[in-house]
Amino acid sequence: MSEDPAANSEEAQKHVNVAFDSVWMIDAAISGYNRFEMETADETTAEKLHHLNTNYKWLEGRMAETWFTDTLTAEQTTSINDSISSAKTYITDNS
Numbered sequence: 001m002s003e004d005p006a007a008n009s010e011e012a013q014k015h016v017n018v019a020f021d022s023v024w025m026i027d028a029a030i031s032g033y034n035r036f037e038m039e040t041a042d043e044t045t046a047e048k049l050h051h052l053n054t055n056y057k058w059l060e061g062r063m064a065e066t067w068f069t070d071t072l073t074a075e076q077t078t079s080i081n082d083s084i085s086s087a088k089t090y091i092t093d094n095s
Helices: 010-031 045-063 074-094
Strands: none
Touching (some): 010 045, 010 074
16 A cells, blocks of 8 residues: 655645646536536536546545645635535535
8 A cells, every 4th residue: 555645745736736637527517518628518417427426525535634635725625625515516406
């Protein structure tokens, strides 16, 4: 098993950058655009819900890691938490 990166390290920052890909994907899906910045008319509801579910759960996993949360700014923490909440609400309302 690999060791967790140190908070605020270059490796930890890479994980933060990846997390914001998930934030972007969640926000884009909810607003009607998929991860490729194309309208999601061709994406089924089930596909959209799957993408949202996968991304918010991944974010929740990162937010449970101290090294990760210690690397985030307050603004980043808020943004991630808002995306998690938005995804959960969207899934509940559209399932």
